[in-house]
Amino acid sequence: MGSLAPLPQVILEPIVRGALLEDLGRAGDITSDAIIPVDCKATLALNARQAGVVAGLDLVMFAFLLVDPGISMQLRCPEGGKVSAGETIALVNGSARSLLSAERTALNFLCKLSGIATATAGLVNAVRGHNAKIVCTRKTTPGLRVLEKYAVRAGGGSNHRFALDDAVLIKDNHIAIAGDIRTAIERARSAIGHMVKIEVEVDTLDRLEMALQASVDAVLLDNMSVEDLTTAVAMVGGRAITEASGRITRASAAGIAATGVDLISVGWLTHSAPILDVGLDVPVDGNCSQRLN
Structure with a gap:
């Protein structure tokens, strides 16, 4: 939707920061830190598992950037755009540890807001x-x-x-x-x-x-x-x-x-609108042997 004005970053940042602090706890992501080498890089895909309307991509980007400013995101579907089941919404690139540490917070925002947008579009x-x-x-x-x-x-x-x-x-x-x-x-x-x-x-x-x-x-x-x-x-x-x-x-x-x-x-x-199911998927051959330059 071209007329959809984004929310100011000053509004988004404290909400996302609070959600990340809640999830990272007192010691950070001890699972990813223990399993994934520090220099491992990855490209992961945000894939829609249901058809719907996408909302919350700025929050997704904030979640990744607050964990690691080196992460980048390439959009395949615009904010407010329609997505089909199986379609890739965006690709995220960077430290594999950081991507996985921010994954749940990013998905929580994206799934919830996209669910609301999808339900609203149905009524409209x-x-x-x-x-x-x-x-x-x-x-x-x-x-x-x-x-x-x-x-x-x-x-x-x-x-x-x-x-x-x-x-x-x-x-x-x-x-x-x-x-x-x-x-x-x-x-x-x-x-x-x-x-x-x-x-x-x-x-x-x-x-x-x-x-x-x-x-x-x-x-x-x-x-x-x-x-x-x-x-x-x-x-x-x-x-x-x-x-x-x-x-x-x-x-x-x-x-x-x-x-x-x-x-x-x-x-x-x-x-109580149902979420839109979105996952962050690793490509079949996505592992630490494939490093981004």
Whole structure:
């Protein structure tokens, strides 16, 4: 995807460094250090074992370079690109010890983010032809939100708010504690700046009407049937952004998009999308007798 902007290195570096420190422990990779001669060089291949969308290559490169600045990587598939089962994503060259020491950290990032990108692309394809955008939520792995939301973009999706200070999202518990929808909205509006938008979660058409009367910017239509979503979009009539949420699957996404909603938010994209299986493979004849000059 040519329009996919990479994440700044200042964001990536501490995340990758922390993951490497976790894996290297107190003494480094004692297995590779014991078995592989210090001067052994290797060329290894990152091979996709499933078809999917690739995301996380900058993290892969960082993982190798932080272990050993002498490692190089040659890309065969671009970030956000589609890959077939058996296809080589990239080749990495350098110290065999270093390559193996960074292997698991690099693959953990690549498999996880590519899995999110692949799942997102599946939903984006499912709603193609409709105006609805696929968006993620805050249901992310602690400490990895920026990466997981990036992977959603790599798969062709869009991001919902990144954090609690991005926008006001009044949910059912806020309404229950405040007493009613109008009170919650009025309190929020009196407390926020002019740049902040207000979205309200509703699960019935009656509650939707109450939210619309208070002139909110967006409505989250939670766990509504396709019939109610169609009615809700007609009720809103363009006065607010409409977001459908709740148990969205690839099978149900097209029908939901056909109701005319603007957004379809999907929590499982970031909290439980299956990984894309990628391996770091040694060529059949790849051993220390083959040294890079």
